[in-house]
Structure formats: C-alpha cells, structure tokens
Amino acid sequence: MHIPDGLLDPITTIVLWIVTIIIMILGYFRMGKMFEKEDSEKLIPYIGVLAAIIFAFQFVNYPVPGGTSGHLVGGTLVAIILGPWASVIVLFLILVIQSLFGDGGITALGANAFNMGIIGGIVGFYLVVLFVRLLNKTSLKKELKVTIATAIGSYIAIVLASFICAIEISVGGVIPIEIAIPAMVFWHIFIGLGEAIISALIIFYIYKTKPEFITTESMLGVK
Amino acid sequence: MKLAEKNRYKWPLITVLTVIAALMLVIAVGFTIGFLSENPDGLERVLIDYYGEEWLENLFSPWIPFLSWITNDYVAGILGVVLSIAVLMGTFYIITHSKKRKLE
Numbered sequence: 080m081h082i083p084d085g086l087l088d089p090i091t092t093i094v095l096w097i098v099t100i101i102i103m104i105l106g107y108f109r110m111g112k113m114f115e116k117e118d119s120e121k122l123i124p125y126i127g128v129l130a131a132i133i134f135a136f137q138f139v140n141y142p143v144p145g146g147t148s149g150h151l152v153g154g155t156l157v158a159i160i161l162g163p164w165a166s167v168i169v170l171f172l173i174l175v176i177q178s179l180f181g182d183g184g185i186t187a188l189g190a191n192a193f194n195m196g197i198i199g200g201i202v203g204f205y206l207v208v209l210f211v212r213l214l215n216k217t218s219l220k221k222e223l224k225v226t227i228a229t230a231i232g233s234y235i236a237i238v239l240a241s242f243i244c245a246i247e248i249s250v251g252g253v254i255p256i257e258i259a260i261p262a263m264v265f266w267h268i269f270i271g272l273g274e275a276i277i278s279a280l281i282i283f284y285i286y287k288t289k290p291e292f293i294t295t296e297s298m299l300g301v302k
Numbered sequence: 303m304k305l306a307e308k309n310r311y312k313w314p315l316i317t318v319l320t321v322i323a324a325l326m327l328v329i330a331v332g333f334t335i336g337f338l339s340e341n342p343d344g345l346e347r348v349l350i351d352y353y354g355e356e357w358l359e360n361l362f363s364p365w366i367p368f369l370s371w372i373t374n375d376y377v378a379g380i381l382g383v384v385l386s387i388a389v390l391m392g393t394f395y396i397i398t399h400s401k402k403r404k405l406e
Contacts, residue, residue: 080345085361107397114394115401123391123398124314130390131318131383135325138379139332142339147347172393176385180378181370184363241344248345254352262351266344 080152080237080244080267081177082191084184088251095247096189102197103171106164114165125292126169129160132281133173141273149270152240154199155233156278159207159225160285162295166200167192190247194240203236204295211299221301222286225293230279234271241267322383329375 087095114122133153140148153173158166171192177183183191210228217224245263249256285292293299332338342350349358372378 080343082345083358083361084363084365086349110397110401114398115405119398119402120395121310123395124311126394127387127391128314128317128321130386131321134382134386135321135379138325138382139328140339140341140343142336142341143344145347146341148339148341148343150343168393168397169390172389173386176382176389179367179369179385180372180382181367185365185367186363244345245348254348258352259348262348263344266347270344 080191080194080241081174081183082187082194082244082248084186086184086248086251086253087187087190091247091250092186092189095193099167099171099189099192099197102167102201103192106167110162110164110168122294126161129157130169130173133157133169134176136277137173137177143266143269143273145266145269147266147270149267149273151274151277152195152199152237153278154195154240155203155207155229155236155274156281158200158204159229159282159295159299160292162298163201163204166204167196170196170200190244194244194247198240198243199233199236202239203232206235207232208299211301215300215302222283222290224301225286225299226279226283228299229282230275233278234275237271237274238264238267241270318383318387322380325379325383326376329379 133151133156136151136153138150140150143149152170154166154170157169161169171188174183174188174191174195178185178188207225207228210231211224214224214228219227241263242260245254245259246256248254249259253259254262282293290296328338333340341347346358369378369381372381
C-alpha cells in the first residue's frame with residue numbers, strides 16, 4: 080500500500096502531510112505516561128526490537144491469490160504494544176527508512192503515514208478496543224480476547240486504509256473512483272488476512288511470554 | 303557497564319539477532335518454497351491493471367532514493383533492520399528525555 084511519488088495531486092499531498100504532522104505533534108503530547116516514568120528508558124531497547132520486527136515483516140511479501148502479494152503493515156500491532164499515538168511516530172519513521180530504499184515515495188510520505196500510521200494505528204487500535212469490550216461479555220481468557228480483537232481490528236483497519244488510499248489516488252484523477260475503490264478493497268480483503276494472522280500471533284506470543292509489554296492493557300479495558 | 307545495564311540489553315540484543323537470522327533464512331528459502339512472493343502488492347496491482355507496468359515504473363519522482371542502488375535482498379534487509387533500530391531508539395530516547403526534563 081506504499082504510494083509512490085508522482086501519484087497524488089499536490090493538494091492531496093500537502094493536506095495529508097499537514098494532517099500527519101499535526102497528529103504526530105499531538106501524539107508527542109498525548110503519548111502514554113509510560114514515557115514519563117522514572118524507568119522509562121527500559122522501554123527503549125524493546126522499541127528497538129519492535130522496530131526490527133516491523134521492518135523485517137514489512138520487508139517480506141507473502142503471496143496472495145491472483146498474482147498479487149501482501150506484507151504486514153503493523154500499525155494496529157504497534158498501537159496495541161506502545162499505544163495509538165506512539166504508533167503513528169513509529170510507522171512514520173519506518174516509512175521514512177523504507178522510502179530511502181525506494182519503497183514508497185518521499186512526497187507521498189504524509190499520505191503513507193496517514194494510511195498506515197493513523198488509519199492502521201489509531202483507528203485500528205480503537206477498533207481493537209471496541210472488539211475487546213464486546214468480547215468481555217464472553218468467558219474467554221484475557222489473552223484470547225485481545226488476540227481475537229487484534230485479528231479483527233487489524234483486518235478492518237487494513238481494508239479501511241485501502242479504501243482511503245483508493246480515494247486519495249482517485250482525487251487527483253489517476254484512476255476513476257469507481258474503479259479504484261472496488262479494486263483496492265478487493266485485493267486488501269485478501270491481503271488483510273495476512274495482517275490479521277501475523278498481528279494476532281505476535282500479540283498472543285507477547286501475552287504469553289511478556290504481558291507487561293502490552294502497555295495499553297488498561298486502555299483496552301480487557302477483563 | 304554495570305551488570306543491570308548489561309542484562310537490560312542482553313535479551314533485546316538476542317531477539318534482534320534472532321530476527322535478522324530469521325529474516326535471512328526466510329529470504330534464502332522463502333521464494334523457493336513459495337512462502338514469499340515478488341508479485342506486485344495491492345496498490346501496484348491496481349495501477350498495473352489500469353495503466354501497465356511501464357507506466358508505474360516511469361512515475362515522476364523529485365529524488366532518487368539514497369539506498370535504491372542496493373539490489374541485494376540480504377544487504378537491504380540487514381541495513382534496513384539496523385537503520386530502523388537506530389532511528390527508532392534514537393527518537394524515543396529523545397522523546398523520553400524531553401518528557402522527563404519537562405516534568406522536572
């Protein structure tokens with residue numbers, strides 16, 4: 080879903096850059112209290128590990144039927160681990176590094192961060208919160224509730240991000256909207272399955288081994 | 303370095319090395335066993351279906367990505383992981399310290 084340079088019209092490009100920058104500044108101020116704690120430096124090595132995992136998963140593409148491929152975006156996954164506001168900054172930085180390799184454009188960075196960081200991270204996170212609250216009515220174990228909610232939330236977030244991406248590229252007239260939306264959403268219905276499975280497995284693994292790294296547990300409201 | 307500090311970095315370091323090793327292994331065997339794919343992703347597929355591959359390759363870009371000359375997957379993978387770790391740890395180190403300084 081990495082938008083290359085030359086695809087978006089100037090107004091869309093500028094607007095999405097401005098929105099992304101505002102959200103990141105807001106994110107800095109609203110980021111969880113965990114970054115203000117006495118021992119918050121302890122988190123930094125683990126942020127390094129998370130960066131390695133996200134880059135590695137984004138680097139490799141899994142096959143999707145119909146001659147297409149997909150890879151993890153990881154917005155929702157990072158949001159569950161570090162919080163929704165921190166996830167926008169993490170995704171933005173990873174997208175900057177990927178753009179150095181030619182994966183996603185530099186002018187389109189604002190749009191890519193909007194789609195993958197803000198839709199994938201913030202919107203995805205609150206979808207997970209919604210599904211956790213629905214699953215609280217069941218007798219499932221805590222880790223299963225969060226795992227299932229992660230799978231559903233990250234899946235919807237990816238399909239939604241593809242829908243938004245289709246609107247962005249059609250605004251500039253590159254592809255008519257009536258073609259862009261069905262095509263983008265169709266492929267991401269399949270690609271999103273990989274996102275859901277990988278995100279859910281990672282969250283389940285962390286819950287089983289180091290549950291304290293799910294720093295948003297209180298925000299998720301899991302019982 | 304104090305023992306507590308060594309322990310703080312021990313597991314993250316082991317995990318990062320494991321991630322890099324796993325990534326190298328996946329790149330090495332992934333395409334052979336069909337676990338990985340070089341097919342275009344969702345957005346590329348939509349654009350190729352509409353305009354063709356040549357159009358997509360000739361989109362105007364105001365810059366040449368600094369690291370696009372690296373065509374070897376293994377080198378790009380390792381460099382990308384190392385860069386991601388450095389940039390993210392550096393940024394969050396600054397964020398953590400600036401937030402603490404404000405509180406003091």
